[in-house]
Every structure is written in C-alpha cells, then in structure tokens.
Amino acid sequence: MKIKSIVGTLMPIKSMLASSIEEARVLATRWDVPQANREGLFDAGNGQMLPLSKDLQDRQSRYILTSPDSRGRQYRVAGRMLAEDLGSGSTSVATPLLFGVLGVFAMLTTVLPRGLGVITGALALATLLLIRTATAPRKGWTFTAALFGLLLPVLAASSSRSALISLICFLPSCLMPLMYAWSEQRKRAKRLAIQGRKAGGEDGSALTSHVAARKAQAIAAAKDDSPLLPMGTSMGELTHRGDGFAADGGLPISISLKDLSTHMIIFGETGSGKTSTQLRPKIAQLMRLRKLGYVIGLLIADGKGALAGEHAGMIDFKNLNPKRQVVSLYQGLSSSDIARQHEENNMPAAGSSSGSEKTWNGMTAACCRPAIYMLEALVKHGLHDSNGEPWKWSLLCHDRLGKLFLAGEDRLDEIKHYWEQIAQLEGGVIDGLLEEAYLYSTQTVQALAPETRGSILANWTLWFAPYLSHPDLMRWAAADTGESVEACLHGSAVGLDISGSLYGQHSANLVVKFLKARVTSEMQRRAGCAGGDWEKVDPTASHCYLCLDEFQDIVTQADIDLVPKARSLGGVYIVATQTIESLLQASKNENSTNAMLASFLSRVALRTSPKTAKWMQEGIGMGRVPHRESDSTMVDFVRSVAKAYSAPIWDEGHPMARMLASFRRKLGGTHFKDHRIEGGGKGVFGDRLANDLVLVREMKEEPILELSQFATLTAETGVALVDIRRGGVPRRDYVRVVAPMFSIPEDLLDPNYVVRDLDAEDAITRKAAMEAALASEAERVTAEEQLSITHDEENNQPLAALLDAIRNPEATEIQEEK
Structure with missing residues (x-):
C-alpha cells in the first residue's frame, strides 16, 4: 500500500485525468444555451430546475469562450486550446x-x-x-x-x-x-x-445576444404541456453560420400545439412534397390528438379540390361533397357578408384588369347589395314569389331577385308588389339598408339605359353562373339549410371536397370561398363576446385548425384580415402554397397580403422560387456571420488540361506542327509545374504538408440564410428549410422532413364508412313519388267508377260526366242530338 501511495504521489494520474476532463468540459460546453444535467434538468434560475426538451438540447460547442466559472468569468478558448487538440489530440502523456x-x-x-x-x-x-x-x-x-x-x-x-x-x-x-x-x-x-x-474577435454582443432568448425558450417549452408534432431531423447547417437559434445536426425538430397557434405557412413547387410531407402528416397528427380526447376542430380545403377527398373515410371526419351531402352556401351568412364575398370573388386582383372591367364589376356589385338586402326582408317575413314559392335564403333566390331588378319596367310592378308587402309587415316604414334597396330597385336601376342594364345583367350572369353550372352545385345553390360547415368551430373535423376537375376549377374555388366564409364569419363574431372570452360564452366552441392547400387559389380578404388576430379567436391557419409570387398575384392589396404573411410565424420552405427564398431570408434576418480565411486553394483539373492542349505544341494544323510536336517529350507531355512544390519554397517538405489553420477574420453582419445554399440543399426531395416558433422563440435549420404520407394511416380509418350518393337517392325519391302519384290516380279512377250513375242501360256515365251535364245542360242536349 505504501508503494502504491508513493507512486500515486509521484504520478497523480487520477487527479491529472480529472483535471483534463474538467478542462475539456470548460472548453467544449455549449454555455450560451441551457444544458441539462444527468437527470435531464437545467437551471431555470431562482433555484428552479426544469426538464430540458430533447429538441432543444444543443451541445455542439462554438469554441469561442469558455463556460463561466464559479465567479462568472469567461476566457478565450483560443488561449487554452490548439486546433490539433480537437483533431488528433495533444501530445500523449506516455x-x-x-x-x-x-x-x-x-x-x-x-x-x-x-x-x-x-x-x-x-x-x-x-x-x-x-x-x-x-x-x-x-x-x-x-x-x-x-x-x-x-x-x-x-x-x-x-x-x-x-x-x-x-x-x-x-x-x-x-x-x-x-x-x-x-x-x-x-x-x-x-x-x-x-x-x-x-484571437480577440469574440469580444462582441453577437455571441451573447441570444442567450436570454434561448433560456426563455427552454423555460417556455418546459412549461408547455401541449403535444409535440414532429417535423423531421435537423441537418445542422445554420449553426455553422453562427446562428444562435439554429439546431445542432441530428436533433429532432418539433413544434408544439401551442406554438402552432401562431400559424404556419408551407412553400413548395409542384412535386416538392409540401402536401405529402407537411400537410397530410399534420392532419393525421391532429386527428390522432382528437382520438386522445383533445377538443379541436379541423377544416380541410384545397384549391385543387383534392385534399379533403383524399381523407374521406377517416374516422370522425365529415367530408362535404356535392354528390353526397346538401350544403347551403348562404346559411349562417349575413347580407353584408354575402355581398362582400360576391364582390371579392369577382373583383380582379390589383393591376390585372382594364378600367371598363372595373366599371362593370362595380355596377354589378351595386346591384348585388340591394338585392340581398331585399331578399333578407322577403325571407324574414316569409313572403312568396309570383309562382307561390317561398323566397329562401339561398344563392339561387338571390340570382332570381337580381335579375328581376335588371329586367326593367317589365317586372317593375312585381317588385313594387313585394315592397308593398314588406312595408306593411315592417310597420309602414322602410329605412336604412332596406330604403337603399328600395330606391335602387324602383328608381336607380330603372333610370339606366336598357343597353346598360343589359350589360350589367350579362356581368351578373358571369358572377352567378359558376354556382349553377352543374346539377350538383345547383343543389347547393338552391338550398337554404344543410350540413353545418361551422361544425369545425365546435370540435368537428370537416372537409370541403369540391373537385375542380369535375365542376371546373373556377366554380370549385368560388364554392370553397363561400363555404370558408361561413367559418371565418362565425369566427370573427367571437370578437364580440363579452371580455373576449368566447369559450365562456359558448361552451361548445373550440379551437379550429384550417388546413388549406393551394392557398393562393382560395384565399379571401376575410383570411387576410383574420390571420393577424385569429389566434385570440381560436383559429389556427396551416396553409400551403407554391410561391410567394402566387399569393401576391392573387392579392387585391399587396400591403395587406404582406401584413398577413408576416403573421405566419412558423415557415417551411421546400424547393421553391428564388423570390420565396429571398422572403425566407428576410424573415430569418441578419446575424454576425463568421468570415473564414485560409491559404488553401483548389486545383481546377479540367481547365488546366484544356489550357495545356490549347498550346501550340498540340496544334496539329500548325505550319511547324512536326517540329513543335518534338518539344512534347522535352516538356514531359502534359507535365504541370506547381510553384508551391517545385522551387521557391523555403520550408521543408513536412512544413509544406502541414494543414492550413482556418481563421475567422471578422464577424460580419449579413443575412444568416445563404440563397445559394438554400437552392442546393432544397433541390433534394425531402429537405426543407424550417423556421418555426418553439416556446415563442425562433428555432430553425435545414431539416430532413418526415416520410411522405400518401394514404390515410390504418389507425385513422373508419371501418363503418359508407359512401352516400345524392343522385341515387334523388332518383329513388323521384321513383317513389311517381309510383305514389300513379297509385293515387288509380285509386281516384276506381272511386269514380264506383260512384258512376247510369242514365240508361247502354251508356254508363261517371259522376264527373253527370256533374258536367248538370252545369252545362245546353252542351249536354247538343251532345245527345248528335
């Protein structure tokens, strides 16, 4: 034991080993972000220890400053570590x-x-x-x-x-x-x-500006008890750019349900996988949460009209299809909502129409508003049209009433008759919007020239014809009640399955916009609840996730106005579009569209346009990016050989080609001289082979995202730039996204799903009605035969003939004489 003690004193290997480990920890610890101990907890301050989420456990050291000691002091890593220590290690103690x-x-x-x-x-x-x-x-x-x-x-x-x-x-x-x-x-x-x-370049705020935010992020994530939705695995590209919010390579990238409430937008050109790797997995994740008992609603729609149909047959999912359900376009919408939606659907985007087109659209909109105000009064008082049919709160009745306005004097008496009934039921007073409608229908539009009214009527037809262009869509246009689209605001999952290939893309998009307007209108009404507590006012109300593909085709002004404030109203937008240009092109106001885009705090970009990449770059912002320099060079082999073969000694058409060719042997063929190797160098061969030390000359402020790197990395299918909110703080990097999803997962399939066909049901109903009518007619004929009265033995006259004879005796005498 004494010998061992003496050896331990002379060669304190254990203490040396412990000292080395501590030195390595001081140099390599990522001190600028929270670090978990062996129990997975980090120091949140004030003696509080919280669990550190796995997706925030960045460990890759920046090797700039040492971790703070017991007194909070930090030193330069460059003064305590050499580059070879990180590579091959320092000299062995042996x-x-x-x-x-x-x-x-x-x-x-x-x-x-x-x-x-x-x-x-x-x-x-x-x-x-x-x-x-x-x-x-x-x-x-x-x-x-x-x-x-x-x-x-x-x-x-x-x-x-x-x-x-x-x-x-x-x-x-x-x-x-x-x-x-x-x-x-x-x-x-x-x-x-x-x-x-x-190495004094590390003395700057760029190294510490994100420290407080990252700690707040870890604390918020630890206290966030909402489920995590995985998005993929980080590639660690942005951390090399000195980004304090970037993830280390190999870490999972996830977003919590709470963080998702700040909305998400996904960019990707056709075939990039934005639907299969982003939208469908998000929908599946949300549907699984519903199975676990989370009360959340979903609205699924698509500018192509395919996304909702792809999820038909999913458990606890209502897929609204014109062939299978009846839905009213106007149900739940106010007259102002309807007029505004028609105007928006038909007004062209900014800068995309001529002055005359704007004029005619404006005059059509001027007719649309009074017509819907009058229709509202007709429906309110239960009035009937000239055919005895009740006026309904439907697009079809709106279309008929508008055409009555534009028919001129031919239908003026009918319009006045309606107004007389309305005035009587309104207590003899017509004011406000009704007065505006009355003056327009009886005076303003009548004063227009017939040609002008005809042009407005033609434009009106263009506005309303898409909704009436197919029997299935006609059914929805004529309905005043039907399936509830707004159920998605009360914990249900609803899909708008209006196929663009079947009904026409323009018609399908217009229908989707109207149905989506029903949802956004009710959501906006939540703002009027006392104290903004819409959940207390309506206990059945829930948060709703609007999963919208090809957003550029179905975006409305209501969406643009709602996105910045939807979070407080329980709405969460998860939208996908191809490029930033497609959204701006569909916009009627570029400034308001930019404001809406700024409200999408979580952003995903797969392969997309340069302008979209530029927008992502601006969103990520500037950073103090290290500029590295070294004496390293590259060899351009192809250009070197091409230049050699362009020399005269290889010119076979040269007048002195044979003599020049003889010089090739002296030159050693295509021998190349490298001044770094052959002469001029003072160092020994080993020194020339020494590796160059890459130096960071400065920390220059510039965009964190490199556009060339974005184009290169996202060219690979399955790679996306992800810039999301995690704990309310940015979290970003290039990510290998989750596996693409092309069908409904097995655990979400509804075994009792049955496809409903309204056409077949209508055919059965019509057949039953016809059979009932025939049976009724047969019963009537039988009854008449039984009640027949005989005037003579040769001619048996039924009761109907007898009654005719009593009413018209002269005609009967003439018939008898004949």
Missing part, C-alpha cells in the same frame, strides 16, 4: 516515458551478459523507432535520444571503468523525459499565448 524506457534498455545493455545485452539493445532500437513515430514530424528528438540516451551511455560504460563518468553519461538520459515534457509544454504555452492574444 511519450516522455519512452525516453526513460530507452535509458533503461541502454543501461541493461551494458550490465547484462552479452547474449542478453543483444536483446536489450534490439529493444532499445525498437524504442528509438517508437520515439521517432511519437515525436513526428520533428526529427531532432530522435537524434537527441539516440545520442544522449543510447550511444553516449553505452560507449561510456563500455570504455570507462569509472562509475562517476558512467553516471555523468547516463544523467542526460535520465533527464530527457523531463526535458521533453518541459519543452513541449513551453512550446504549447508560447503558441497559446500568441494565438490567444490575436
């Missing part, structure tokens, strides 16, 4: 021992018998080779070890019998381990002192 081993073998060579001395001599030579390897590329220590550690002691011991002289000759060999270790430490200290003095 290397100095080789010099001692060499001395031992040298001593044994002199004292052992000749036979054994040969063996120890061979071992000494082998140790010398190990020293050469361990101290490479420097040759000086090998030569010194051979001279003072082997040759001098052996020669002195063999040629001198004086013990003092032998001791003196062995003394350098004994001191060589200490000399080597001291020399290496001194050389390292010099390098660190110079390197650390010159």
Whole structure:
C-alpha cells in the first residue's frame, strides 16, 4: 500500500485525468444555451430546475469562450486550446516515458551478459523507432535520444571503468523525459499565448445576444404541456453560420400545439412534397390528438379540390361533397357578408384588369347589395314569389331577385308588389339598408339605359353562373339549410371536397370561398363576446385548425384580415402554397397580403422560387456571420488540361506542327509545374504538408440564410428549410422532413364508412313519388267508377260526366242530338 501511495504521489494520474476532463468540459460546453444535467434538468434560475426538451438540447460547442466559472468569468478558448487538440489530440502523456524506457534498455545493455545485452539493445532500437513515430514530424528528438540516451551511455560504460563518468553519461538520459515534457509544454504555452492574444474577435454582443432568448425558450417549452408534432431531423447547417437559434445536426425538430397557434405557412413547387410531407402528416397528427380526447376542430380545403377527398373515410371526419351531402352556401351568412364575398370573388386582383372591367364589376356589385338586402326582408317575413314559392335564403333566390331588378319596367310592378308587402309587415316604414334597396330597385336601376342594364345583367350572369353550372352545385345553390360547415368551430373535423376537375376549377374555388366564409364569419363574431372570452360564452366552441392547400387559389380578404388576430379567436391557419409570387398575384392589396404573411410565424420552405427564398431570408434576418480565411486553394483539373492542349505544341494544323510536336517529350507531355512544390519554397517538405489553420477574420453582419445554399440543399426531395416558433422563440435549420404520407394511416380509418350518393337517392325519391302519384290516380279512377250513375242501360256515365251535364245542360242536349 505504501508503494502504491508513493507512486500515486509521484504520478497523480487520477487527479491529472480529472483535471483534463474538467478542462475539456470548460472548453467544449455549449454555455450560451441551457444544458441539462444527468437527470435531464437545467437551471431555470431562482433555484428552479426544469426538464430540458430533447429538441432543444444543443451541445455542439462554438469554441469561442469558455463556460463561466464559479465567479462568472469567461476566457478565450483560443488561449487554452490548439486546433490539433480537437483533431488528433495533444501530445500523449506516455511519450516522455519512452525516453526513460530507452535509458533503461541502454543501461541493461551494458550490465547484462552479452547474449542478453543483444536483446536489450534490439529493444532499445525498437524504442528509438517508437520515439521517432511519437515525436513526428520533428526529427531532432530522435537524434537527441539516440545520442544522449543510447550511444553516449553505452560507449561510456563500455570504455570507462569509472562509475562517476558512467553516471555523468547516463544523467542526460535520465533527464530527457523531463526535458521533453518541459519543452513541449513551453512550446504549447508560447503558441497559446500568441494565438490567444490575436484571437480577440469574440469580444462582441453577437455571441451573447441570444442567450436570454434561448433560456426563455427552454423555460417556455418546459412549461408547455401541449403535444409535440414532429417535423423531421435537423441537418445542422445554420449553426455553422453562427446562428444562435439554429439546431445542432441530428436533433429532432418539433413544434408544439401551442406554438402552432401562431400559424404556419408551407412553400413548395409542384412535386416538392409540401402536401405529402407537411400537410397530410399534420392532419393525421391532429386527428390522432382528437382520438386522445383533445377538443379541436379541423377544416380541410384545397384549391385543387383534392385534399379533403383524399381523407374521406377517416374516422370522425365529415367530408362535404356535392354528390353526397346538401350544403347551403348562404346559411349562417349575413347580407353584408354575402355581398362582400360576391364582390371579392369577382373583383380582379390589383393591376390585372382594364378600367371598363372595373366599371362593370362595380355596377354589378351595386346591384348585388340591394338585392340581398331585399331578399333578407322577403325571407324574414316569409313572403312568396309570383309562382307561390317561398323566397329562401339561398344563392339561387338571390340570382332570381337580381335579375328581376335588371329586367326593367317589365317586372317593375312585381317588385313594387313585394315592397308593398314588406312595408306593411315592417310597420309602414322602410329605412336604412332596406330604403337603399328600395330606391335602387324602383328608381336607380330603372333610370339606366336598357343597353346598360343589359350589360350589367350579362356581368351578373358571369358572377352567378359558376354556382349553377352543374346539377350538383345547383343543389347547393338552391338550398337554404344543410350540413353545418361551422361544425369545425365546435370540435368537428370537416372537409370541403369540391373537385375542380369535375365542376371546373373556377366554380370549385368560388364554392370553397363561400363555404370558408361561413367559418371565418362565425369566427370573427367571437370578437364580440363579452371580455373576449368566447369559450365562456359558448361552451361548445373550440379551437379550429384550417388546413388549406393551394392557398393562393382560395384565399379571401376575410383570411387576410383574420390571420393577424385569429389566434385570440381560436383559429389556427396551416396553409400551403407554391410561391410567394402566387399569393401576391392573387392579392387585391399587396400591403395587406404582406401584413398577413408576416403573421405566419412558423415557415417551411421546400424547393421553391428564388423570390420565396429571398422572403425566407428576410424573415430569418441578419446575424454576425463568421468570415473564414485560409491559404488553401483548389486545383481546377479540367481547365488546366484544356489550357495545356490549347498550346501550340498540340496544334496539329500548325505550319511547324512536326517540329513543335518534338518539344512534347522535352516538356514531359502534359507535365504541370506547381510553384508551391517545385522551387521557391523555403520550408521543408513536412512544413509544406502541414494543414492550413482556418481563421475567422471578422464577424460580419449579413443575412444568416445563404440563397445559394438554400437552392442546393432544397433541390433534394425531402429537405426543407424550417423556421418555426418553439416556446415563442425562433428555432430553425435545414431539416430532413418526415416520410411522405400518401394514404390515410390504418389507425385513422373508419371501418363503418359508407359512401352516400345524392343522385341515387334523388332518383329513388323521384321513383317513389311517381309510383305514389300513379297509385293515387288509380285509386281516384276506381272511386269514380264506383260512384258512376247510369242514365240508361247502354251508356254508363261517371259522376264527373253527370256533374258536367248538370252545369252545362245546353252542351249536354247538343251532345245527345248528335
């Protein structure tokens, strides 16, 4: 035990190992972001320890400043670590021992018998080779070890019998381990002192500006008990740009349900996978949460009209299809909502129409508003049209009433008759919007020239014809009640399955806009609840996630106005579009569209347009990006060879081609001269092979996102730039997204799903009605035959004929004479 204690005192390997580990921890710890202990907890301040979410556990050190010590002091890593420490490691602590081993073998060579001395001599030579390897590329220590550690002691011991002289000759060999270790430490200290003095570029706020935000992010994420929705795996590209909010490579990227409430927009050109890797997985994740008991609603729609249909058959999902359900376009909408939606649906985007087109659209809108105000009064009082049919709160009745307005004097009396009934039921007073409608229908529009009314009527037809262009759509246009689209605001999952390929893309998009308006209108009405507490006013109300594909085709002004405030009203937009240009092109006001886009705080960009990449770059913002420099160069092999073959000695058409060709052998064919290798250099060959140290010359403020890198990385299918909110703080990087989803997952399939066909049901209803009518007619004929009265034995007249004879005796006498 004493020997072990003495050895431990002379060679404190355990303490040295512990000191080395602590030094490595100080140098390599990512101190600018929260770090978890072995229990997975981090210090949130004020003595509070919270769990650190796995997707926020960044560990890759920046190697700029050491982690704070007990006093909060930090030092430059450049003053405590060399680049080779991170690469191949520093000099091994065992290397100095080789010099001692060499001395031992040298001593044994002199004292052992000749036979054994040969063996120890061979071992000494082998140790010398190990020293050469361990101290490479420097040759000086090998030569010194051979001279003072082997040759001098052996020669002195063999040629001198004086013990003092032998001791003196062995003394350098004994001191060589200490000399080597001291020399290496001194050389390292010099390098660190110079390197650390010159590396002063880290003294800036760029290294610490994100520290508080990242800590707040970790605290918010720890307190967020909402489920996490996985998005993929980080590639660690932005962290190399010095971005404090970027994720390390290999970490999962997730967004919580709470963070998703700040809305998400997904960009990707056709075939990039925005639907299969983003929208469908999000829908599946939300539907699974519904199965777990989370009360959330979904509205699924698509500018192509395909997304909702792809999810038909999903459990607890209502897919609204014109062939299978009846839905009213106007149900739940106010007259102002309807007039505004018609106007928006038909007014062209900014800068895309001529002045005359705007004029005619404006005059049509001027007719649309009074017509819907009057229709509202007709429905309110239960009035009937000239055919005895009740007026309904439907698009079809709106279309009929508008055409009555534009028919001119031919239908003026009918319009006045309606107004007389309305006035009577309104207590003899027509004011406000009704007065405006009355004056327009009886005076303003009647004063227009017939040609003008005809042009407005033609434009009116263009406005309303798309909704009436197919029997299935006609059914919805004529309905005043039907399935509830607004059920998505009360915990249901609803899909708008209006196929653009079947009904025409324009018609399908207009129908989707109207049905979506029903949802946005009710959501906006939540703002009027007392204290803004819409959940208290309506206990059945829930948050609703609007999953909209090809958003540019179905976006409305209501969406643009609603997105910035939808979070407080329980609405969450998850939209996908191809490019930023497609949204701006569909916009009627570019400024308001930009304001809406700024409200999408979580953004995903797959392969898309340069302008969209530029928008993502601006959204990520500026950063202090390290600018690296080195003496490294690259060899352009192709251009080098091409230049060589363009020389005259390779010109076969040259007048002196044969003589020039003879120079090729002297030049060595296509031999290339590199000034870095052949002459001009003062260093030895080993120095020329030394690796260049890459230096960060400055931390320059510039965009964090490189557009060239974006184009290169997103060219690969399955790679996206993700810039989301996590704990209310940005979290971003290039991500390998989740596997594409092309069908409904097995766990979400409804085993009891049955496809309903309204056409078949209508056919059955019509057949039953016809059979009932025929049966009724047959019963009537039978009853008449039983009640027949006989005037003579030859002619049996039924009761109907007898009654005719009583009413028209003259006609009966004439018939009898004939």
